[in-house]
Amino acid sequence: MSAAHAAQADPLPSWNEGASKQSIVAFVQAVTNQNGPDYVAPTDRIATFDNDGTLWAEQPLYIQLAFAVDRVKALAPEHPEWRTTQPFQAVLEGDREALGATGVKGLLELVMATHAGMTSEEFDRIAKEWFATARHPRFNRPYTDLAFQPMVELLGYLRANGFKTYIVSGGGVEFMRVISEQLYGIPPEQVIGSSGKTRYELRDGVPVLVRLPELDFFDDKDGKPTAIQKFIGRRPLAAFGNSDGDHQMLQWTAAGSGRRLMGLVDHTDAEREFEYRVSSMGRLENAAVEAQQRGWTIVSMKDDWKRIFAFQ
Amino acid sequence: MSAAHAAQADPLPSWNEGASKQSIVAFVQAVTNQNGPDYVAPTDRIATFDNDGTLWAEQPLYIQLAFAVDRVKALAPEHPEWRTTQPFQAVLEGDREALGATGVKGLLELVMATHAGMTSEEFDRIAKEWFATARHPRFNRPYTDLAFQPMVELLGYLRANGFKTYIVSGGGVEFMRVISEQLYGIPPEQVIGSSGKTRYELRDGVPVLVRLPELDFFDDKDGKPTAIQKFIGRRPLAAFGNSDGDHQMLQWTAAGSGRRLMGLVDHTDAEREFEYRVSSMGRLENAAVEAQQRGWTIVSMKDDWKRIFAFQ
Numbered sequence: 194m195s196a197a198h199a200a201q202a203d204p205l206p207s208w209n210e211g212a213s214k215q216s217i218v219a220f221v222q223a224v225t226n227q228n229g230p231d232y233v234a235p236t237d238r239i240a241t242f243d244n245d246g247t248l249w250a251e252q253p254l255y256i257q258l259a260f261a262v263d264r265v266k267a268l269a270p271e272h273p274e275w276r277t278t279q280p281f282q283a284v285l286e287g288d289r290e291a292l293g294a295t296g297v298k299g300l301l302e303l304v305m306a307t308h309a310g311m312t313s314e315e316f317d318r319i320a321k322e323w324f325a326t327a328r329h330p331r332f333n334r335p336y337t338d339l340a341f342q343p344m345v346e347l348l349g350y351l352r353a354n355g356f357k358t359y360i361v362s363g364g365g366v367e368f369m370r371v372i373s374e375q376l377y378g379i380p381p382e383q384v385i386g387s388s389g390k391t392r393y394e395l396r397d398g399v400p401v402l403v404r405l406p407e408l409d410f411f412d413d414k415d416g417k418p419t420a421i422q423k424f425i426g427r428r429p430l431a432a433f434g435n436s437d438g439d440h441q442m443l444q445w446t447a448a449g450s451g452r453r454l455m456g457l458v459d460h461t462d463a464e465r466e467f468e469y470r471v472s473s474m475g476r477l478e479n480a481a482v483e484a485q486q487r488g489w490t491i492v493s494m495k496d497d498w499k500r501i502f503a504f505q
Numbered sequence: 506m507s508a509a510h511a512a513q514a515d516p517l518p519s520w521n522e523g524a525s526k527q528s529i530v531a532f533v534q535a536v537t538n539q540n541g542p543d544y545v546a547p548t549d550r551i552a553t554f555d556n557d558g559t560l561w562a563e564q565p566l567y568i569q570l571a572f573a574v575d576r577v578k579a580l581a582p583e584h585p586e587w588r589t590t591q592p593f594q595a596v597l598e599g600d601r602e603a604l605g606a607t608g609v610k611g612l613l614e615l616v617m618a619t620h621a622g623m624t625s626e627e628f629d630r631i632a633k634e635w636f637a638t639a640r641h642p643r644f645n646r647p648y649t650d651l652a653f654q655p656m657v658e659l660l661g662y663l664r665a666n667g668f669k670t671y672i673v674s675g676g677g678v679e680f681m682r683v684i685s686e687q688l689y690g691i692p693p694e695q696v697i698g699s700s701g702k703t704r705y706e707l708r709d710g711v712p713v714l715v716r717l718p719e720l721d722f723f724d725d726k727d728g729k730p731t732a733i734q735k736f737i738g739r740r741p742l743a744a745f746g747n748s749d750g751d752h753q754m755l756q757w758t759a760a761g762s763g764r765r766l767m768g769l770v771d772h773t774d775a776e777r778e779f780e781y782r783v784s785s786m787g788r789l790e791n792a793a794v795e796a797q798q799r800g801w802t803i804v805s806m807k808d809d810w811k812r813i814f815a816f817q
Contacts, residue, residue, distance in 0.1 A: 370738045381738030393727040400756045402734050415705040422714050426682045426693030444712045
């Protein structure tokens with residue numbers, strides 16, 4: 194076999210040989226081996242992935258938050274009151290500390306204020322325009338370049354083996370759908386996320402869905418297994434996350450019968466990406482403890498990945 | 506071509522030749538013809554179907570309500586208070602008039618009281634047991650025999666032409682999922698319905714989702730386009746319903762660009778099924794008016810269908 198051929202035959206070329214890659218390949222081989230004890234029918238091969246920090250970068254800000262920040266700046270002339278109201282004031286003054294101090298509530302407020310009052314189609318257009326022009330502050334590249342190449346390969350590898358791959362993320366569902374097919378090969382109907390309420394109305398006889406500044410569902414922690422049950426109705430066979438917000442999804446996956454794969458992406462690479470377990474974008478503590486105890490797959494970005502982004 | 510061959514080649518053998526069948530076949534041919542002006546890529550071929558009264562019978566009671574009624578009777582010994590509380594008293598005394606008088610609120614109360622307080626797995630088991638033993642009062646057959654054979658053929662025909670078929674129904678999502686694959690070939694993740702809230706908890710370290718007696722989402726009327734956007738994230742290319750509860754879903758479908766198919770199942774056959782447009786299970790009025798005006802497909806069960814149930 195030529196080297197080129199061998200490289201082509203490896204479905205996970207951006208993964209270093211090691212325990213993490215081994216655990217993934219062994220799992221996939223086991224559940225797809227019709228003559229083995231761990232075989233699972235294709236219809237039950239469901240894999241769920243967190244998005245922020247698991248499939249793409251989430252530092253220094255969730256990408257959706259960077260979008261909300263840019264929207265606040267763009268909309269500020271129409272909202273003079275934002276100059277003296279938090280969390281908007283912090284955004285307009287570039288005061289990251291004050292922004293961090295508003296916590297999850299402040300972040301949600303930013304998202305609600307900037308994502309509401311328009312139809313779902315208008316939102317889609319605005320988000321697409323933003324992705325076409327905005328750039329990541331450190332890598333100076335479009336945010337669509339910030340997908341983790343090894344995870345993109347993992348998604349493709351699972352699909353090639355009959356899995357249906359889903360995103361199950363705290364991110365806004367309509368925001369993620371703008372890029373999910375292009376970045377991950379995941380169609381909109383396989384993206385589950387947080388959502389705002391919408392109102393159906395007829396405008397000159399044409400029905401539209403208007404986005405309201407009110408949270409409908411926050412897809413984090415306990416919300417993840419709940420959403421999986423509501424949207425998918427089957428327990429995942431494999432699940433990946435990167436923080437305690439994914440802990441319940443991993444527990445729910447692990448509690449199924451037969452062989453399962455639970456994975457955590459551990460941000461250990463300050464040089465090529467970021468190094469953190471605790472940040473204002475969440476923390477990886479309890480989930481890591483349980484992962485260690487139960488032998489779940491902990492993926493060290495530094496050690497397990499040959500490259501992190503496709504552009505590297 | 507032999508007669509047997511011709512019959513086999515017809516993907517809709519239980520449909521009489523006529524305008525309804527013609528409109529369906531012409532639509533499918535148009536959107537799948539790569540060289541035609543109405544071509545739609547397979548990924549955008551989404552078709553949504555109401556369930557009660559559209560895919561299976563809903564008289565004299567929604568099948569899920571028949572299930573709830575049986576559950577009230579089974580659980581009554583543990584609930585002496587039900588003997589004097591509506592809507593339970595009406596159920597226990599077989600007083601259909603009093604039950605009808607409690608309206609949608611009463612029906613929801615019955616469903617909540619009988620579907621909650623257990624894990625999602627326990628509910629699944631109880632519903633399966635019920636389907637295995639309960640019988641429809643008029644046809645004296647398992648409720649799983651009550652699927653409309655022409656609609657089952659339509660679902661298969663659409664899938665054979667690259668469509669992804671969904672249920673979008675006011676019925677409870679976990680109830681429908683028990684039978685959706687077997688009856689319609691629709692997997693659980695393509696069933697969208699009403700849902701109760703659930704609570705994630707650890708029982709002896711094992712995570713379970715406990716069903717709570719509280720409505721999470723009522724998938725009817727405005728709720729249908731809202732749910733379609735939230736769960737699927739694409740506008741349907743085709744949609745079928747049978748009542749005003751489906752009106753907004755049909756409007757939402759019709760408002761998309763290009764060629765679309767909107768259909769209503771009209772219960773016109775007292776002999777083989779039921780004849781009604783208005784009943785305690787809903788009404789078909791406004792949607793029929795708009796269907797007439799805009800040339801949507803109105804399927805007359807009496808005239809358009811050779812047979813209604815597979816057993817006939």
